[in-house]
Amino acid sequence: MCQAYDQRDDAQGKIAAMKEKNEKDARNFGEEMKELQRTLDHDEKLKNFLFHKVGELVRKSYRNAIICEDCICNLLIRHVHRRVRALSHI
DSSP states (O other): OOHHHHHHHHHHHHHHHHHHHHHHHHHHHHHHHHHHHHHHHHHHHHHHHHHHHHHHHHHHHHHTTTOOOOHHHHHHHHHHHHHHHHTOOH
């Protein structure tokens, strides 16, 4: 009979430990998701800022010519690639 109580206590201890680990994992997951969302939001704001800034610079360079968004996007992508290559010494 004593063995059954010990086994029950062990099982209850394991269940409690698993519940605690599950709660900790859920908190960590939530925190990680918040951080990833902040990073995504920041990247989106940065992309929009750069897109508009490059558009302004291009329009100034071409004397306010009408330039399509695809052209601005392509210029931005080329600029970023050049910058990445320069920073990574490729």
